[in-house]
Amino acid sequence: MENGLIPALQANNHTYGQSLATARYAAKLAGLYPxxxxxxxxxxxxxxxxxxxxxxxxxxxxxxx
Incomplete structure (x- = not known):
């Protein structure tokens, strides 16, 4: 966990803990982000x-x- 935050996302051996940033990342991967x-x-x-x-x-x- 980054800074002890949840939810957390792991990508490329790094953990990210900001929920809005991880939501945008997931939306981009899914083709849902403009x-x-x-x-x-x-x-x-x-x-x-x-x-x-x-x-x-x-x-x-x-x-x-």
Whole structure:
């Protein structure tokens, strides 16, 4: 595990532990990631906004407990 993080992905004898980076890598391997750089930028922006909203909501919910 890289930095003790999970999920982790092993590729070429190296372990990667950032979930968004490994998701993009897997999407590229599967042919699901946009080839066009501008479309990829838009897709990444959407994923990043959703991730930020999820993290903000999770933080707020944890503070209510």
């Amino acid at each position: 080839i066009d750089s501008l479309i990829a930028l838009k897709a990444d922006s959407i994923v990043d906004v959703i991730t930020e909203l999820y993290n903000a909501g999770r933080c707020c919910l944890q503070n209510q407990r």
